[in-house]
Amino acid sequence: MVKIEPFEVEQWMDRLETxxxxxxxxxxxxxxxxxxDLVQMSGDNGxxxxxxxxxxxTYGAIRGSETLRQRVASLFDRASDAEPLPAENVIITQGAIAANFLTLYTLVGPGDHAICVYPTYQQLYSVPESLGAEVSLWKLKKENxxxxxxxxxxxxTRANTKIIIINxxxxxxxxxxPRAILEDIVAFAKQRGIIILSDEVYSPLxxxxxxxxxxxxxxxALGYEKTVATGSMSKAFALAGIRTGWVASRDKSIIEAVAxxxxxxxxxxxxxxxQVASYALSESVVRPLLTRNMALAQxxxxxxxxxxxxxxSVCSWVKPTAGTTALVQFQxxxxxxxxxxFVMDVLGKTKVLFMPASPCFGLGRDFKGFVRLGYVCETEVLVEGLERLGQYVEEHLTAATRN
Structure with missing residues (x-):
């Protein structure tokens, strides 16, 4: 029987989000x-x-429709001087979670070693471990x-390092x-023939x-064939309900293995x-959709x-520059x-929900006191949630500090 660790953040969300x-x-x-909403954004209200x-x-196109694969491929051409990615180098999946799983299932196994940034989405290091690979955590530091x-x-890096996983x-x-760091990672991996998997599910926010x-x-876009990117319509494109993601690679042999x-x-x-994903990524829709989501995030x-x-006086962070999430420490x-x-008490007293970081993103005692907030929800939800949270903080944290 395969041993796999409980997927903590998903289990916490499953228990509490309803x-x-x-x-x-x-x-x-x-x-x-x-x-x-998408139709209205397109201006084609007729x-x-x-x-x-x-x-x-029917089952339809097995690897995804040609239209959708072409439109996903075009996403990788931004800020790039590289050759356009062929549609045949994209496979459509059930969300990025399936894209990541398939990629890891295909590429790593017993005897392999993986390096994964940490903290990150638990799937990216727990799945390789479940497949028998050894995983070293590339720990991100606050001061950096x-x-x-x-x-x-x-x-x-070891002699058997097969893959570097970033997010x-x-x-x-x-x-x-930033680009300069990505280029350094690519140069390091290319010199040693190591595959890079980049979970880009929050790109291009x-x-x-x-x-x-x-x-x-x-x-x-950085000139190294042995790279894989995964993404989906869920985060930056606000369409989690259609459960559509993708695996893309410059290396056709990787794509064929994943298929x-x-x-x-x-x-x-x-x-x-x-069909919905294809429409959302059409030129008349994707630009206003991303403009809306960028403005909402800002x-x-x-x-x-x-x-x-x-x-x-009671909370601190490193302010996010991208994506939809922030990690905040309360004292x-x-x-x-x-x-x-803290999360359960806030939920019980205020009905405001966010996730605890130490079980969901930490190993051992890492990230004690931290919570993950998702701030690109409807603005009125965030305003009300922060107002209630502020009242709780004033009563239960700030007052104690003053005393």
């Missing part, structure tokens, strides 16, 4: 949109739906803005790996970069989901920043709170 009356500021997707309802519901230090890679933008930190810093390109493994999991994605991060400044009497108990 709490009656909860204000969910744990959600990691940009505020969701409907198909009607079209009632992008779905072809007369099409027979939670950006990986490439000088540490040499000490982590850009990072979940839960909301940090960005690089909404709050420092002045003068450009959004980094995809890992596929062979995929035959054992799912035959194809839903034709309806494929506005809401400003609100969260105001909250952090107001309550700086009482100068001591980090017990974050699982």
């Amino acid at each position: 709490t009656p009356g909860a204000l969910n500021i744990a959600e990691t997707c940009a505020a969701s949109v409907s198909v009607d 079209t009632p739906s992008p779905l072809c309802l007369s099409r027979k519901m 803005g939670y950006v990986p230090d490439v000088s540490e890679l040499k000490g982590l 850009n933008p990072n979940n839960p930190m909301g940090s960005t790996i 690089y909404h709050s970069l420092p002045a003068g810093q450009e959004a980094p390109p995809s890992i596929l 062979a493994a995929r035959d054992y999991t799912t035959i194809s994605v839903s034709q309806l989901d494929d 506005k809401n991060l400003g609100l969260l920043s105001d909250f952090m400044e107001k309550h700086a 009482k009497d100068g001591v980090p709170v017990d974050d699982p108990s």
Whole structure:
């Protein structure tokens, strides 16, 4: 029997996100949109739906429709001088979670060694371990803005290192790996023939970069064939409900290996989901959709920043530059709170929901007192959630500090 660790953040979300009356500021997707919303964004209000309802519901295109694969491939051309990615180098999956799993299932196994940034989405290091690979954690440091230090890679690498796994933008930190660092990672891996898997599910929401810093390109744009990028419609594109993601690589042999493994999991994605995703990534829709989500992220991060400044005596962070999540540490009497108990107490007293970081993103005692907030929800939800949380903080944390 395969031994796999409980997927803590997903189990916490499953247990709590349906709490009656909860204000969910744990959600990691940009505020969701409907198909009607997409039609309105396109300006083509004479079209009632992008779905072809007369099409027979066969399995459809096994690797994803040609239209969707072409539109996903075009996402990797931003900020890139590289050759356009062929549509045949993309496979459509059931969300990025399936994309990551298939890639790891295909590429690593017993006797292999993986290096994975940490903290990150638990799947990225727990799945390789479950497949029999050894995993070394490439720990992100606060003093470095939670950006990986490439000088540490040499000490982590072994003779059997098969893959380096990164996450850009990072979940839960909301940090960005800039282009120069990505190029250094690529140069290191290329010299040793190591594959790079980049989970880019929050790309391209690089909404709050420092002045003068450009959004980094995809890992596929940096001239190294043995790179893999995964993504989905869930986070930056606000369409988690269609469960559509992708695996893309410059290396056709990797794509073919992933396709062979995929035959054992799912035959194809839903034709309806494929149609909605194709429509959302069409030129007339994807630009206003991303503009809406970028503006929402910037506005809401400003609100969260105001909250952090107001309550700086009991909470701290490294302000996110991208994505939809922030990691915040709360203290009482100068001591980090017990974050699982804190989360449950806040939920019970205020109906505000966010995730505890130490069980969901930490190993051992890492990230004690930290919680993950999702701030790119509807603005009114965030405003109300932060108001209630502020009242709780004033009563239970700040008052204790003053006393």
